[in-house]
Amino acid sequence: MKGSCNCKSVSFSCGQEIRAIVNCHCNLCRKMNGASFSTYVVVAENELVLESSSLTSFKVSEHATKHFCHLCGTPIYNTNPKLPGLAILHLGAIDSDIEIQPAMNTYCESQLGWVNQIKDLHSFEKGLA
Template sequence: MIERTGRCLCGAVTFTLVGEPLAVRVCWCRDCQHLAANGSVNAMVPAEALVVAGPLSEYIKQADSGNVVTRQFCPACGTQLFAQSSARPQFRMVRIGNLDDPSSLRPGMNIWAASAPGWACLDPALERVEQQPAPPPIHRSA
């Protein structure tokens, strides 16, 4: 089984992803733009595939999709780490830039592309979804 590790900027929070993500996406929603000053690359994983060590703080806000999103970050350095939507509590979003090897995953889709600024460099090879896509199916191995 593939495991990937990551951490916040100061190292107070570490995490392990167990298995492959269900999707890796560049998100251009306005909230992600505020958090990253650009699009944000996120992996969608089953909640049980994310193992976290260290303290987390939370910020809860209603997103443009209408869902309530809980964002988790390191209370010491402020690094944005994870998110979870009320519409899909079985999934967690992990910010790929916090992986020890962020090149180990590649995005396959731009989401909320309608919100991207005019100067955004959206890879034309990636699928483009104007707003919120449907969640990918979970494939469980027997």
């Protein structure tokens, strides 16, 4: 599995063993990533190889440190001291196709009310413009 940031200053590779794919609906992830929820791919931290790196780290809470490109701001992965040995990759940073789907939603108490209705929205193959 390979990934990178938007400006290609950060690139990484990782073994194929995915521990879990998780949608997180907590308020912190929503704020931290500017999205209605975040999808993460959980892998063993010792299998994450940073091949080129312009990473900056920021401790966003006692439970999460966010590692992101200091040039373009793309989030790459998080670490959590309560989950030692794991890297929580941001799905959007992964360039490889991932065949499996998320296995769970977490922090559903914070989930935005309309998220379950996404499948019912008008969908377009490309943007509107």
